[in-house]
Amino acid sequence: MNVRTGRKVQHYRTVGFDEAKNAVVLIEQRLLPHEFQLIHTKNFRDTAAAIRDMVVRGAGAIGATAAYGLAQGARAFKGKDLAAFQKHVDEVFTVLKEARPTAVDPVNAMLDVRAQMAAGTTVEEQQLRALHAAHHFADDDVEHCHALGKHGAPLITEGMRVLTHCNAGWLAFVDIGSATAPMYEAQAQGKKFHVFCDETRPRCQGASLTAWELAQQGISHSVIADNAAGHLMQRGEIDLVIVGSDRTLGRTGEVANKIGTYTKAVLAKRHKIPFYVAIPLSTIDWDMRSGFDIPIEERHESEVLGAWGIAQSAKGEGRGTKKGQRTYVRIGNPDSHARNPGFDVTPPDLITGIITPAGIFKPKELWKRRKELGYAEA
Amino acid sequence: MNVRTGRKVQHYRTVGFDEAKNAVVLIEQRLLPHEFQLIHTKNFRDTAAAIRDMVVRGAGAIGATAAYGLAQGARAFKGKDLAAFQKHVDEVFTVLKEARPTAVDPVNAMLDVRAQMAAGTTVEEQQLRALHAAHHFADDDVEHCHALGKHGAPLITEGMRVLTHCNAGWLAFVDIGSATAPMYEAQAQGKKFHVFCDETRPRCQGASLTAWELAQQGISHSVIADNAAGHLMQRGEIDLVIVGSDRTLGRTGEVANKIGTYTKAVLAKRHKIPFYVAIPLSTIDWDMRSGFDIPIEERHESEVLGAWGIAQSAKGEGRGTKKGQRTYVRIGNPDSHARNPGFDVTPPDLITGIITPAGIFKPKELWKRRKELGYAEA
Numbered sequence: 045m046n047v048r049t050g051r052k053v054q055h056y057r058t059v060g061f062d063e064a065k066n067a068v069v070l071i072e073q074r075l076l077p078h079e080f081q082l083i084h085t086k087n088f089r090d091t092a093a094a095i096r097d098m099v100v101r102g103a104g105a106i107g108a109t110a111a112y113g114l115a116q117g118a119r120a121f122k123g124k125d126l127a128a129f130q131k132h133v134d135e136v137f138t139v140l141k142e143a144r145p146t147a148v149d150p151v152n153a154m155l156d157v158r159a160q161m162a163a164g165t166t167v168e169e170q171q172l173r174a175l176h177a178a179h180h181f182a183d184d185d186v187e188h189c190h191a192l193g194k195h196g197a198p199l200i201t202e203g204m205r206v207l208t209h210c211n212a213g214w215l216a217f218v219d220i221g222s223a224t225a226p227m228y229e230a231q232a233q234g235k236k237f238h239v240f241c242d243e244t245r246p247r248c249q250g251a252s253l254t255a256w257e258l259a260q261q262g263i264s265h266s267v268i269a270d271n272a273a274g275h276l277m278q279r280g281e282i283d284l285v286i287v288g289s290d291r292t293l294g295r296t297g298e299v300a301n302k303i304g305t306y307t308k309a310v311l312a313k314r315h316k317i318p319f320y321v322a323i324p325l326s327t328i329d330w331d332m333r334s335g336f337d338i339p340i341e342e343r344h345e346s347e348v349l350g351a352w353g354i355a356q357s358a359k360g361e362g363r364g365t366k367k368g369q370r371t372y373v374r375i376g377n378p379d380s381h382a383r384n385p386g387f388d389v390t391p392p393d394l395i396t397g398i399i400t401p402a403g404i405f406k407p408k409e410l411w412k413r414r415k416e417l418g419y420a421e422a
Numbered sequence: 423m424n425v426r427t428g429r430k431v432q433h434y435r436t437v438g439f440d441e442a443k444n445a446v447v448l449i450e451q452r453l454l455p456h457e458f459q460l461i462h463t464k465n466f467r468d469t470a471a472a473i474r475d476m477v478v479r480g481a482g483a484i485g486a487t488a489a490y491g492l493a494q495g496a497r498a499f500k501g502k503d504l505a506a507f508q509k510h511v512d513e514v515f516t517v518l519k520e521a522r523p524t525a526v527d528p529v530n531a532m533l534d535v536r537a538q539m540a541a542g543t544t545v546e547e548q549q550l551r552a553l554h555a556a557h558h559f560a561d562d563d564v565e566h567c568h569a570l571g572k573h574g575a576p577l578i579t580e581g582m583r584v585l586t587h588c589n590a591g592w593l594a595f596v597d598i599g600s601a602t603a604p605m606y607e608a609q610a611q612g613k614k615f616h617v618f619c620d621e622t623r624p625r626c627q628g629a630s631l632t633a634w635e636l637a638q639q640g641i642s643h644s645v646i647a648d649n650a651a652g653h654l655m656q657r658g659e660i661d662l663v664i665v666g667s668d669r670t671l672g673r674t675g676e677v678a679n680k681i682g683t684y685t686k687a688v689l690a691k692r693h694k695i696p697f698y699v700a701i702p703l704s705t706i707d708w709d710m711r712s713g714f715d716i717p718i719e720e721r722h723e724s725e726v727l728g729a730w731g732i733a734q735s736a737k738g739e740g741r742g743t744k745k746g747q748r749t750y751v752r753i754g755n756p757d758s759h760a761r762n763p764g765f766d767v768t769p770p771d772l773i774t775g776i777i778t779p780a781g782i783f784k785p786k787e788l789w790k791r792r793k794e795l796g797y798a799e800a
Contacts, residue, residue: 077758078752078756241758243753243754245647245649246647246649248753248754251754251758251760252754252755255755256755256757258758266758266760267754267759267761268761269681270682271622271766272682272766273685275684275767278684278766302649303653304647304648304652306656307652310652310692311685311688314688340653348629349645351731351753352751354752355750356750356751371749372733372735373732373749373751375626375629375630375730375731376621376626377455377634377645378455378456380455380619380633380637380644382644383650384646385650388650388652388653388656389656
């Protein structure tokens with residue numbers, strides 16, 4: 045999507061590839077929203093480090109990064125010995141996989157690339173096929189988000205006030221995003237609307253990443269504390285909620301997403317405000333039988349007891365620290381501890397619809413219509 | 423309540439008076455939770471500045487501060503000329519009132535002190551009566567909170583997990599607090615329980631002040647992001663909610679309190695968790711006829727777009743800035759704006775009961791039983 049630097053507006057993907065340099069090109073997301081910087085990874089180990097260290101995050105984005113990382117590693121191999129090449133690719137695969145051991149997207153993406161490579165009979169052919177497959181994977185991600193946006197855009201009508209939580213934006217994918225896709229498509233269709241971005245404590249992806257995305261795109265928006273949405277709904281200032289999902293259970297219609305999503309769904313239900321979840325099909329889990337089985341990661345308490353930002357005066361001028369230096373401040377009582385569950389589970393009775401690249405579904409319909417949704421019978 | 427410094431535990435009130443120095447003694451709340459410091463105001467103007475600059479906050483606490491400030495001002499008068507004394511006291515009254523122009527507690531407290539002074543026939547007598555009345559006002563505040571605690575404590579049973587929002591603790595009153603009063607009383611009765619403190623963005627009074635209070639008192643507690651309570655309720659980890667109130671409508675049972683309170687009430691209702699509001703009788707508004715008439719202050723957006731804390735490494739060591747230096751960090755996208763409503767209104771259908779010094783009432787009972795609650799017929 046768009047990035048504004050001064051008067052210039054340029055189009056970027058979250059993940060790209062530089063063939064000449066054999067480098068994966070990533071937006072350095074840890075510097076956002078305060079600084080926009082591209083990094084070129086030097087080799088596949090460097091790419092793995094970028095995944096591990098959260099230079100890039102979001103299911104779609106790390107999937108594509110791993111796909112390109114595998115191609116990058118394969119292309120770096122010198123020689124014609126196919127057996128040695130396979131051994132090398134195995135190592136690349138393992139290193140990239142271990143960069144984020146609990147994520148399924150990098151593994152699925154790399155399996156896809158390897159399957160495409162297999163038809164090549166020489167090292168060179170396999171190398172060519174690897175890059176081709178990685179490009180294909182990234183393009184597919186964009187295409188899916190685009191289709192999702194087309195299906196979701198009609199939900200946003202002129203003048204609407206839309207709430208979103210966390211960042212399910214283009215920074216979490218290769219481009220366009222999931223929860224943001226209907227917004228970008230509605231904007232392209234010429235509609236005017238306003239987006240409320242939940243701050244999304246403790247990591248504040250809404251205040252930083254989603255607000256940054258919307259600002260770059262020129263979409264009217266306000267950041268709100270996670271505490272404020274209930275009040276705004278009560279006063280009739282929110283018309284629609286769209287969020288993303290980390291895992292959606294195909295059998296039950298339950299949705300796991302960033303902590304706080306469930307609360308917004310409960311509030312939306314009380315106020316009869318439509319609550320939609322936007323997902324690429326790859327995040328549907330067809331196996332799990334209950335949302336209570338979804339492991340909820342308990343993250344480090346320092347996230348809750350403090351916050352990261354750029355030190356400055358409350359009025360905006362830099363102060364005390366080097367301009368642009370990220371600083372952690374302790375907010376909470378020094379002797380106190382925190383609980384920090386990273387995700388929660390929203391049950392299907394609170395979800396108006398699930399927006400997918402294949403159309404909008406009631407959460408309870410997913411299983412019935414699983415063939416349309418790419419479910420492969422075992 | 424208790425404050426621990428090293429191995430010592432000492433008892434303090436939020437607001438006190440030093441007769442020898444003719445000084446109001448306040449806990450410097452802007453330094454909490456990182457530093458505990460008492461300040462002695464030099465004169466009534468200094469006391470007004472402490473109210474204005476948020477050294478002291480909370481309805482009960484600023485009421486008592488104004489009462490003591492009036493006595494302090496009266497006592498500073500030299501001479502026996504009663505007319506000149508009255509004029510001086512008028513000025514003291516005005517200066518203290520204007521320190522927080524929208525608050526009703528300082529005005530009510532000072533009217534109370536002035537009424538007591540009036541029976542004195544000399545300057546000296548009125549000065550004595552002023553201090554006596556201020557002490558009386560402060561003691562009453564403590565007694566009310568104590569009575570509230572006695573009524574509320576039976577709600578907390580052994581092993582319970584209690585959620586609270588913001589700070590309706592002793593720091594907001596002269597001592598004991600409102601939402602915390604049942605907790606302190608239950609502790610005194612030997613019960614063990616756990617308190618979840620909502621962080622309470624954007625000003626984080628839960629993570630800083632309430633967590634500090636509970637730590638000083640040795641009550642088991644955890645800070646959570648405002649986003650996390652819904653998940654904890656869903657997983658059966660919260661048994662009871664107790665919050666405070668800035669204004670409770672006697673005619674409707676609606677409760678205005680810190681932004682985010684309404685959300686917790688909606689969640690509690692869904693999970694059939696008892697939701698109580700603890701209030702001193704002084705916060706009941708007997709005139710207003712609808713919660714929608716309560717003006718909701720829109721605070722500065724910098725509160726939402728950033729946070730205040732002590733700069734340090736995420737692991738806890740001081741870093742980059744002087745130890746103890748409060749720092750503002752910008753979290754949100756630099757080009758984005760925020761909405762920042764400070765309060766919300768919870769309707770009576772979500773409130774299990776209102777805990778007062780006169781007992782526990784259903785919200786809809788307040789008006790019917792207004793005489794027990796000190797309503798003065800016009």
